[in-house]
Amino acid sequence: MAASTRHIFGWKALPSLLSQMSNSLVRIPVATLSRPLFTNRTLAPVAGKLKLVSNLHTSACCAVGIPQGPRKFLKNNDVVYPPTPFGEKERHAFVCHAKENIKYSPKKMWYIASLVRGMKIDDAINQLKFVHKKGAVAARETLEEAQALAVKEHNVEYKSNLWISESFVTKGMVIKGMRRHARRRFGTVRYRYCHYFVTLEEGEPPEHYYPHTRHLTGPEMLQQWMEDLRKRNIKFVI
């Protein structure tokens, strides 16, 4: 087992510091090394300053560099729409903003992103003030920055007239560390990062962000019940 772990983690490359790791809560991440240990799977396809022409190892793994953050989402801010033709409704202003490499698990951040989705900006910020999670701080900063950007650069008149039309989390880099277990066993510790994306749109939010999960009204429930009754079928009967 020890031999196989050495093979996987490149034991010889690690400093002697790791051998002094305790079994306590303090985990020493491998990020304290001169270079992080990346495997093929955790690498982003295009990383750092060097672009991988193919997915073959044409150069050393360590030369690839730290993966870049997201690239496409913020390009939505550069799209220029033609002037609205006479008689048509005016397009709503929107601004896309992202906070990258938040030291928080994407799975945990998802709860915060879902809380805020479809809310008005002021309500969202106020709610996040009282969410006792680490990611709530980052989410609140993102929202406040996005609000300021909207007013400054995207011709939004009232900073409160915004709602959150998109709010989602993606996986950032994952730095792997080690921890020891009993009986000469070792486990991997994953230090996860996430990216948080937000789109603020001008205007009033819709009543139901997910229309298919809303509660049905009384008449709608009645209609549903009547339809269910009418759908009933007696089998094997002409």
Next chain:
Amino acid sequence: MKHIPLVDVEIHYVLIDLTTFITLQGAKQRFQFLEKKGKSMMAVRKIRQFDDDFDTKVFVNEAMQIYIDTHKALVDFDEDKLHELVTERAYPLVINERKNRTLRWQFIRSIEPPTVVHARTTDIITKENIFAQVTVRFHTKQTLAVYDRFGRLIQGSEVVARDVLEYVVFEKHVANTYGTWRIHDKIVPDWMPPRQPIRRTYRMDDVEVEPVEEEEAVVTKEDAKETVAAASS
């Protein structure tokens, strides 16, 4: 229309222009006196040293064309063409806040024919390296509509034409055989009426609002206990 004659006050000429209804004060306007005397006259002669065919009457038409082409290049956002029409100093001023916007500009006509108002030459570093700057006065009818990223009108109108009075400085590196006349700057006189305000409202963050101090009833623990005791008794 009746023109009240110019009054020469030192260097500045004061003109009362009833046709344009602009309040006057030291405007750098010299019409018929330009050709006869002054530093501008000497500057024009200096330009003719390098450019034999330089004539102010011909030049104003060229200047007008450069002015129109600059606006068209700005609407199309043709950066290469803008560099040809506008000097390096003026380029960032022209380009400022142009991105992520749609411009619609139309030149309708010239209300008054453009005139050369001021000319100067100077040498940079060496005596032979001459630059010339000529100020041209344009009084034109234009329409301008600025739309934001989402196609909403920010400023102006595509239909309503406005009278535009501008003093545009053209510069040329006359010592250079390949030098061309390019827009260098715009002069906005003090007596110019203020520009049209933007359509949307905005916050003035630099104004500090003094907090109004009110006498707040500070409810201390003792007071609370007293009220509770009074209520219970």
